[in-house]
Amino acid sequence: MPYRNATEQHESTKHPELKALIENNLRWADHVNRVDPEFFPRHYRGQRPEILWIGCSDARVPETTIMGANPGDIFVHRGIANLYTPQDDSLNAVMLIALINFKVKHIVVAGHSNCVGCQTALRASMLPPTPETQAIQRYLRPLTALARAMRTEDGPPSLDLLVEENVAQQVRNVLASDVVAADWKRRGADGVHVHGWVYQLENGTVRDLGISQGPPGSVPGVRAADLWR
Ligand SMILES: [Zn+2]
Numbered sequence: 001m002p003y004r005n006a007t008e009q010h011e012s013t014k015h016p017e018l019k020a021l022i023e024n025n026l027r028w029a030d031h032v033n034r035v036d037p038e039f040f041p042r043h044y045r046g047q048r049p050e051i052l053w054i055g056c057s058d059a060r061v062p063e064t065t066i067m068g069a070n071p072g073d074i075f076v077h078r079g080i081a082n083l084y085t086p087q088d089d090s091l092n093a094v095m096l097i098a099l100i101n102f103k104v105k106h107i108v109v110a111g112h113s114n115c116v117g118c119q120t121a122l123r124a125s126m127l128p129p130t131p132e133t134q135a136i137q138r139y140l141r142p143l144t145a146l147a148r149a150m151r152t153e154d155g156p157p158s159l160d161l162l163v164e165e166n167v168a169q170q171v172r173n174v175l176a177s178d179v180v181a182a183d184w185k186r187r188g189a190d191g192v193h194v195h196g197w198v199y200q201l202e203n204g205t206v207r208d209l210g211i212s213q214g215p216p217g218s219v220p221g222v223r224a225a226d227l228w229r
Contacts, residue, residue, distance in 0.1 A: 010022050043071065043072055047072050047075075047102070048072070048102060049072065049073055049074055049075040049098070049102055049104060050073070050102075050104055050105055050106065051073070051074050051075065051104055051105075051106045051107075051108060052074075052075045052076070052077070052094070052095065052098040052099075052104045052106070052107045052108070053074050053075070053076045053077070053078075053108050053110060054077050054078075054082055054084060054091065054107065054108065054109045054110065054170065054174070055076070055077075055078045055082050055109075055110040055111075055112075056078060056079070056080065056081055056082045056110070056111065056112055056115055056117060057078045057079055057080055058112060058115065058116065058117075060112070060201055061110070061112045061199055061201075063076055063078075063110065064076075066199060066204065066206070067206075075094070075097070075098045075102060075104060076094075077090070077091050077094040077095075079091070079139075080117040080136070080139060080140070081111070081115055081117025081118055081121070081140065081143055081166060082109055082110060082111050082166070082167070082170055083117075083139070083140075083142065083143060083166075083170060084109070084170050084173045084174050084177070085142060085173065086173070086176075086177060086178070092177070092178075092179060095107070095174075095177065095179040095180070096179055099179060099180075099182075099183045099192055103187075104192060105192060105193065106192065106193050106194075106195060107174055107180075107192055107193070107194045107195070108194075108195045108196075108197055109167050109170045109171050109174060109194070109195070109196050109197070110167070110197045110198070110199055110206070111163045111164070111166055111167040111170075111196075111197070111198050111199070112163070112198060112199040112200070112201055113159075113160065113163060113198065113199070113200050113201045113202060114159070114201050115159075115163050115166075117140060117143065118143065118147075118159060118162050118163050118166060119159060120136065120140060121140045121143035121144040121146070121147050121162070122147045122156060122157070122159060122162055124137070124140065124144045124147075125144050125145075125147035125148040125151070125156060126156055142169075143162075143166060146162070146165060146166060146169055147162055150162065150165060163198060164198060164209060167196040167197070167198060167209060167211075168196055168209065168211055170196075171194050171195070171196040171211055171213070174194050175194050175213055180192060180194065183215075184215040184216075187215070188215065188217070188224055189214075189215055189216070189217040189218040189219075189224035190215075190218070190223060190224045190225075191214065191215035191218065192214070192215075193212055193213065193214035193215075193218070193220070194212065194213055194214075195208065195211075195212040196208075196209040196211045196212070197209065
């Protein structure tokens with residue numbers, strides 16, 4: 001077995017925090033290999049995810065784990081507060097690969113309760129504007145502007161409300177992207193659907209915000225070709 005004694009080759013295992021991780025990894029690989037000997041050869045050959053997940057970097061929201069999915073099921077882009085802007089070429093490239101190479105049927109924008117990115121933007125929105133000297137300030141600019149725009153005479157929005165509205169805004173941003181427009185042109189009514197979800201850290205469940213949108217003429221769950229039968 002190539003896994004045996006592999007920890008000894010790891011420089012990283014000199015750090016106790018990493019040693020446990022490496023050992024877990026080797027145990028996991030060994031277990032998977034015993035249960036499904038075809039797993040790794042199959043994955044080495046390629047992937048065929050059906051969903052693109054645009055989520056938050058938060059360590060508490062690992063999409064494959066919380067959705068009870070498996071490696072290979074979900075194509076992923078995660079960043080602070082699940083933001084998308086047209087200038088974000090990291091996410092543009094991920095969307096392009098997801099739609100062109102894997103022809104994914106769904107893009108899910110997933111926010112989550114108690115999001116630290118949203119908290120930070122909310123706090124910044126309550127202060128006078130300051131020079132954006134740090135990357136996080138520049139990165140969160142659209143979210144801070146959203147929080148500011150959501151202020152009413154009663155005060156700033158609640159964190160829960162900002163989390164939801166941020167997901168809705170990112171769904172609109174993704175829908176307005178060149179990448180999705182090109183997909184709808186290419187695939188017509190079979191093009192990608194975009195959804196907005198909020199993962200609730202309180203109880204581990206996902207809430208669908210009911211703002212899903214697909215290409216013109218599409219019917220959820222039905223292939224365009226079947227509409228004309
Ligand atoms: Zn977050």
